Amino acid sequence: MNEIKSGNIYDKLNKNPTADSNCNYDIIYKEITRAKTIDMPNKLVKFNRYKHKKSTWITHGLLTSIRYRDKMYKQLKLTDPSSNNYETIDDSMLKLMKSNQKPFQ
Structure with missing residues (x-):
């Protein structure tokens, strides 16, 4: 969240009404994914045979x-x-x- 607050995404967007919306979407998407990788790192979970399934057919x-x-x-x-x-x-x-x-x- 700090990355999104500190980075000024609005300045990076193209504010022209005839501009391509896909370019603005890409800018927003890149900023959100960058903030996600910084603020929410992957969590390593120990395997538990009674909670985690090795195969999809295990019910x-x-x-x-x-x-x-x-x-x-x-x-x-x-x-x-x-x-x-x-x-x-x-x-x-x-x-x-x-x-x-x-x-x-």
């Missing part, structure tokens, strides 16, 4: 399923393999993975 439901699968995998690793709870978690994890793979095969 919000799949992202939710991936998050649920990862939580179940963590539970599976923390559970004692000899317990009954381990088999329950393992079975539900396999069902979830198979149900998510079917539409894309």
Whole structure:
């Protein structure tokens, strides 16, 4: 915003009524893009596999399923393999993975 305020764009424009409006448009466009690059730099965002999609076919439901699968995998690793709870978690994890793979095969 400071670039737009400090630069006097009005002086650069052609004020002749018969002037080509495309030239004035180009001047305004260049000034706005220049101010944008100075005042609004690109922001680097860390990739989060539960928020950002790698492919366009990944839906919000799949992202939710991936998050649920990862939580179940963590539970599976923390559970004692000899317990009954381990088999329950393992079975539900396999069902979830198979149900998510079917539409894309």
